[in-house]
Amino acid sequence: xxxxxxxxxxxxxxxxxxxxxxxxxxxxxxxxxxxxxxxxxxxxxxxxxxxxxxxxxxxxxxxxxxxxxxxxxxxxxxxxxxxxxxxxxxxxxxxxxxxxxxxxxxxxxxxxxx
Amino acid sequence: xxxxxxxxxxxxxxxxxxxxxxxxxxxxxxxxxxxxxxxxxxxxxxxxxxxxxxxxxxxxxxxxxxxxxxxxxxxxxxxxxxxxxxxxxxxxxxxxxxxxxxxxxxxxxxx
Numbered sequence: 001x002x003x004x005x006x007x008x009x010x011x012x013x014x015x016x017x018x019x020x021x022x023x024x025x026x027x028x029x030x031x032x033x034x035x036x037x038x039x040x041x042x043x044x045x046x047x048x049x050x051x052x053x054x055x056x057x058x059x060x061x062x063x064x065x066x067x068x069x070x071x072x073x074x075x076x077x078x079x080x081x082x083x084x085x086x087x088x089x090x091x092x093x094x095x096x097x098x099x100x101x102x103x104x105x106x107x108x109x110x111x112x113x114x
Numbered sequence: 115x116x117x118x119x120x121x122x123x124x125x126x127x128x129x130x131x132x133x134x135x136x137x138x139x140x141x142x143x144x145x146x147x148x149x150x151x152x153x154x155x156x157x158x159x160x161x162x163x164x165x166x167x168x169x170x171x172x173x174x175x176x177x178x179x180x181x182x183x184x185x186x187x188x189x190x191x192x193x194x195x196x197x198x199x200x201x202x203x204x205x206x207x208x209x210x211x212x213x214x215x216x217x218x219x220x221x222x223x224x225x
Contacts (some may be wrong), residue, residue: 032158042205044216056211105150108157
């Protein structure tokens with residue numbers, strides 16, 4: 001695609017529910033990142049994929065958070081038993097390869113946990 | 115642990131002025147540094163990427179410099195316009211391949 005696409009753009013859920021956020025990177029980009037941004041803060045790293053594998057998941061806050069990229073393209077961030085503190089904008093980004101080139105971001109998925 | 119700081123947190127200037135945004139980082143072992151722009155409720159748009167071997171990059175009215183040894187970068191915006199109003203973020207990439215972001219500078223250009 002022309003850019004990084006994220007769906008849904010907005011998600012409102014209740015505490016304790018399960019949520020999936022989807023990221024469709026730029027075609028051909030092998031590196032994919034998930035970030036989380038709280039109001040007034042810079043984005044915080046969650047996880048980085050190179051191809052299908054998670055090369056670095058050190059930013060995932062706890063085991064309620066999980067992400068997959070089974071075919072090396074689309075990625076899904078999964079959050080179990082959501083908590084109010086999970087409310088944030090979840091940003092996805094991609095770039096052509098390992099440490100090459102600019103990082104391109106999607107518009108984000110705004111998650112609100114009531 | 116790498117820490118990135120941006121000063122000032124907010125800046126308001128009249129249209130037409132030249133201005134400088136500052137970014138500092140604690141660990142100079144970086145691959146590159148990238149400046150982004152973020153409009154309210156939107157994702158990040160890449161402005162400039164400076165490789166660790168470079169000293170500066172220019173794009174139109176924007177010029178970014180990098181001094182790795184002192185852990186500093188600046189973003190210079192010439193002849194500012196109201197459309198430049200946004201939050202500007204800098205981020206550094208290290209060996210772990212992840213970007214570490216500053217908190218951003220919220221810029222307002224007054225007509």
